[in-house]
Amino acid sequence: MLPAGYGPEDTERFLPEQHGGARTDFARDRARVLHSSSWRRLAAKTQVLSPASGVDFARNRLTHSLEVAQIGRELAVALGLSQDVVDTACLAHDLGHPPFGHNGERALDEWMAGFGGFEGNAQTLRILTRLEPKHFGPEGESVGLNLTRATLDASCKYPWALGESAAGGAKFGYFESDAAVFRWVRRGAPERRKCMEAQVMDLSDDIAYSVHDFEDAIVSEHIDPEILTARSGHTALIRAVAEWADGRFTSDELGEAYDRMSAGANWLTSWDGSRRDQAKLKNFTSDMIGRFARAPIRATLEAADGTSLARYGADRDEAAELLVPREIRAEIAVLKGIVAAFVMQSGRRQPTYRRQRSLLIELLHTLWESGGAALEPAYAADLRAAGSEAEARRAVVDQVASLTDQSAIAWYRRLCEAPLA
Known part of the structure; x- marks a missing residue:
């Protein structure tokens, strides 16, 4: 049924x-x-x-x-x-x-x-x-x-x-x-519009990404809550978040979003790894998940006024929309931007990122030059059946994309004979 x-x-x-x-x-x-x-x-x-x-x-x-x-x-x-x-x-x-x-x-x-x-x-x-x-x-x-x-x-x-x-x-x-x-x-779907289930998946990804990556960054001590909440560096922090958000929000919007979240009872001002701090951080993530989910649910149901939201809703020409208030999107952006500033865009991480990209590109070249001999059987068969260079390259990329982090390193060491230092 x-x-x-x-x-x-x-x-x-x-x-x-x-x-x-x-x-x-x-x-x-x-x-x-x-x-x-x-x-x-x-x-x-x-x-x-x-x-x-x-x-x-x-x-x-x-x-x-x-x-x-x-x-x-x-x-x-x-x-x-x-x-x-x-x-x-x-x-x-x-x-x-x-x-x-x-x-x-x-x-x-x-x-x-x-x-x-x-x-x-x-x-x-x-x-x-x-x-x-x-x-x-x-x-x-x-x-x-x-x-x-x-x-x-x-x-x-x-x-x-x-x-x-x-x-x-x-x-x-x-x-x-x-x-x-x-x-x-996409048969019967409005052009370039996501179904409601895809919109929910996208928001769920944003919520989990923003909240849990923030949690991991604190637990792993990439982020020090004392530095995070120091007002002396607050303007620079919001500026970094705004740059990461790429113009989607003003600095004022992001600053206000930060202030709303940091005013909560479970916002951490220090971290010593104690069970009390771990519990406070976990409760903060729970608070934020509920906050980020409840507001879109309320706004979307009010707009739907009892009509079905499944797939594209009652009117496929318009397509049902998941309504996420702008202030909620700004709060999600703040948490994402903080993690980006302290982890992904940290200067100390850039040499690692460059080595990773270099490793993958050299591995791709090596597999390509092997003519398929170094590929797993399924991907080698795809390469042999390819009708163009684009299709053949796609088979090589399919192989590399399937690898885990450690297996990519192992393949590189086995095939490229130049292990990372």
Whole structure:
């Protein structure tokens, strides 16, 4: 039985299947993602702090995805959406991330310049619909996990191609070689509009990313709360956050957002690692998750006035919208910007980031020059079947993107014969 607001077109699969048993199509999608090797690999992929950093309690891409899914399910219940569709989209949203997180994305995109580029979200669609082995079509072609249309659409954070974003940015949702399945997924959808489930996944990702990365940065002592709350450096901190936010908010908006959060009872002013401080930090993250979720739920339900929000809502020409108050977006941006200033953009991290990108690019060149001999069998077969240089390069990138942080280093040491110092 389908949840309210969903129809047969939402449960359609690219390759038709017949099933028995009590599980719904959406529950089956969730199980397929959880049992996939691509999902397991997330346990050894960088979120903000590398799994190899020595900080054994820091979040990785898998634990982050679980936390995104937990937030997503709560939002789905409140908004009357399919919990399984939202949950699966949240679990799958980072499948396309290569080794070393966004830094690795930069390297792969650089190597694919002129050949379609690289984007982690587009790679996610590629994994779900082609690379993760589960089902095959009549001509022997892989259709990946063969998920339902609703689940695949919910997983698509950027429903457009390279160069088609409204701001002309680098984010996009599919590669040209995957255009056919993208068009199938988006059949009947308003152009360039995300379904409500994708919007919920996106917000859940933002909430988890902002709150939990902030928590990890304090616990790992990349951020000292005493320095963070020192008024003498407050203006410089807000300026750094504003630069990271790239003009989306004024310094005044961000300063006010910071003041609202720091006025809370659980805002840390010091850190000694005691259980009391750990509890206070955990309660701060809980407070923020609730704060960031409740306001959009309230605003969205008020605007919906009782109509279904599932997929594109009652009017597909307009498409239902998840309404996130600007002050909430500013608060999320502050937490993200603080982590960026103290961790990702820290001068001491830049040499590491450069070495990581250099490692991946040299590994890509080496695999390319091997003519496929050094690739795993599935990717070597893709390279041999390629009809163009772009398709052949894509096979090499698929291989490298599948690697974990440590396996990328191991491949580099084995194939490039120049281990990192």
